[in-house]
Amino acid sequence: MKGVTWMSGNNEEQKTYYRLAPCPSYDVEGMESWLEDLAEEGLFLTSDGFFCGFGFFHKEEPRKVKYRLQAGETPGNILADGDGPEKEQREISEALGWEFVVRRGEFYIYRSMREDVREMNTDPEIQAITMKMVEKRQLSSVTTCLIWLVLYPLVKKNGAFLVPMLYMKTWFYFFSLALILYFILSPVWKFVYYTKLRKKLKKGEQLNREKDWKKKAWIQPVKNIIVILACCAWGCLVLANIHRNVLFEDEIPLKDYTGNPPFATMADIAPGKTYEIRPMGYSNTVVEWSDVLAPVNYIWEEVAEVWVTEDRSVYGLWDVNYHEVRWPWMAKLVAKDYMRMDKERDFEIIGELDLGVDYAMAYIDDIHMEKIVLVHGNKVLQGTFHEYAGGQENYFTMEEWAQIMADSIK
Amino acid sequence: MPKKSMELLTETMFYVLMAFCKGAMCGIDVAEFIEKRTKGRILIGPATLYTILGKFEKEKYIVEVQVEGRKRTYEITEKGRLAYTEEVARLKQCVEDAKAAAFERGDLDEWK
Structure with a gap:
């Protein structure tokens, strides 16, 4: 492989040749053997060293040279091979017939053109x-x-x-x-x-x-x-x-959503009653996706108002994370994961709820929101309903809205 | 009781200490000293020499006394001198023991 033409130290043009190293940087024996074989073909490693596994070489008269890898004093790193040897080390090496070429990974690469040179390491x-x-x-x-x-x-x-x-x-x-x-x-x-x-x-x-x-x-x-x-x-x-x-590309605004989610939404807390989405800027979206281990997944964030009676409305935040996983045992693990993720400073378990599903646990998360995780068969639902009651008592207790969610997944 | 790592000097390490016992020197001078003293039997490699100098400096067997460009000159410390004399005593004892064993065998040819 031929490469870039560059000007050598004595202003002669020299082409750079690239060779992919056949062994990793830590294979001392392999690297020394390979470099010496290349020298016998006339390719000599330059001080440009290696990049992405490719070594930079010049072509000269083929001859026998010795290459030796010596462990570096300081660590190399993935972005740059690091510094060369200390001045004293270079001084001693050069006086005894070895020139430092370049560093690769953890090792300094030395070369000697003399056949009678003493080894780098004699002990x-x-x-x-x-x-x-x-x-x-x-x-x-x-x-x-x-x-x-x-x-x-x-x-x-x-x-x-x-x-x-x-x-x-x-x-x-x-x-x-x-x-x-x-x-x-x-x-x-x-x-x-x-x-x-x-x-x-x-x-x-x-x-x-x-x-x-x-x-x-x-x-x-x-x-x-x-x-x-x-x-x-x-x-x-x-x-x-x-x-x-x-760019929120995966989020569909609820006002444009025409699907039929397999769980209760705010509209279901008072079916047939007046229901209106309240714009909040960051909410009222649904994300829906499929996965190999969970064919059905939803993230539902809804802020809406429902007129439950003529003179009483319920206005609040209804959030659901819903998954239909491959196996019921996985559903239980996913439910436990949701609780683990919410387990920060002020987390508190409220207790198990009797909602007619396989598993129902209520807790208070790290931002003091009441949440539930439900499991029924292979379905998992983590949900929360936060009512903006404006000083009035909440219309729904936690058990009531939790039951609505649980009934929807049975 | 097993000896600790720096109590066991290799042959090369021993000769490096021997060089410094002669006087302060830089690494290249040490290599030349060893080559002359052993009549070319030991040719210390640059990597070996540099590693030994680093180890001896860390163990305070030698101390740097001068820096001139890329050359660093060291001299031996009391601790280094002690390690050297202990090693000489140990090697002398080895030779004495070998002589005694040969004498017991009645095989004194190797000592002629």
């Missing part, structure tokens, strides 16, 4: 000490990933994961989970590799510089391409979702 036990340092950094990465990608989201949602999964769609949830697992398992894999390498060095064994990198050369590039494409796709999906949310 395997000492080399094992630097590998231990890299191992510790990797363990720290694993811990960080576990905390931020797994524990933090769970703690934030008080351990709820089913409801967030239904809201973001199960397929997207598992797609995200697969990426999370990859980013957690990646440092774990590296940690295991470094541990094996360190133990090998501690036994006094030398690294295998003749490692056959060609054997599984297709795996790394294919893996890189899949990961890059998956991350791009994930990013596009997230942006598209944000865009939809900002």
Whole structure:
């Protein structure tokens, strides 16, 4: 593959060649072997290093050179490979025949054009000490990933994961989970590799510089391409979702909605009576969607007024989150998830209600709203009714409006 | 009782301390000293040397005394000197024990 033409230090034009690394950055033996093989073909790694798995090379007279990877003093990171070695380290290396080329990941890459040059590492036990340092950094990465990608989201949602999964769609949830697992398992894999390498060095064994990198050369590039494409796709999906949310594209105004929701709405609290939606600016919408684990889902937000008698109206907020999941046991778990998500500072359980459904629990959420979660078969409903009574006593007690909701899902 | 990690000096570490016992030096001087002293038997690698210097500085066996451009000069501390003399004593004892064992076997050819 040919690439960009650039001007070298002595103003001679040199083309840059790109080669996809056949092994991961942490495969010390594979990387050294591969770079040395490329040098015998006339390709020499430049100080531009690597980008997205592609190495930058110049073409020169083919010859035997030695490449060695040396663990870096400071951690590399995913965005930039980090700094080069300390000045003293470079001074000593150059005096003893080794030039620093570039950093890749956790390792500095050194090169020597001299066949009789002494090795970078002449004491395997000492080399094992630097590998231990890299191992510790990797363990720290694993811990960080576990905390931020797994524990933090769970703690934030008080351990709820089913409801967030239904809201973001199960397929997207598992797609995200697969990426999370990859980013957690990646440092774990590296940690295991470094541990094996360190133990090998501690036994006094030398690294295998003749490692056959060609054997599984297709795996790394294919893996890189899949990961890059998956991350791009994930990013596009997230942006598209944000865009939809900002523009409220999924929300249908209730005044335009012609569907028939499978649960009670405010109009059902006094059937046949005068009913009027009250515009609130942010409410009176319905979102409806289907999911592989829950074919029917609704988010219903309604502010309306119903004239229950000639001289009495009921004006309030009627919110329902409704799901028909695949299995009754899942319905119970979803109901528990809703309660977990509301479990903040002032959360309080009121108690189980006898409404003629499989499960009915009432509680007060963190903003002092009375809420219920109902389960009947594979149906789950989380609902709230907040009456704006304007100083009067509420027309409905909690048990009454809860019964209306429960009757609608039986 | 098992020895702790810094109590066990590898051969290379021992020679690095030996170099500093001669006087303050920078890393390259240490490499040259070891090569001359061992008549080329030990050629310390740059990565090995740099790691040992870092470890010795951390353990306060050596201390930096001068920086000139990219060169850092170190000198040995009392702690480093003590570690060196202890290692010399240990190695002497090993040689004495080996001599005694050979004498018991009646095999003194290797000591001629």
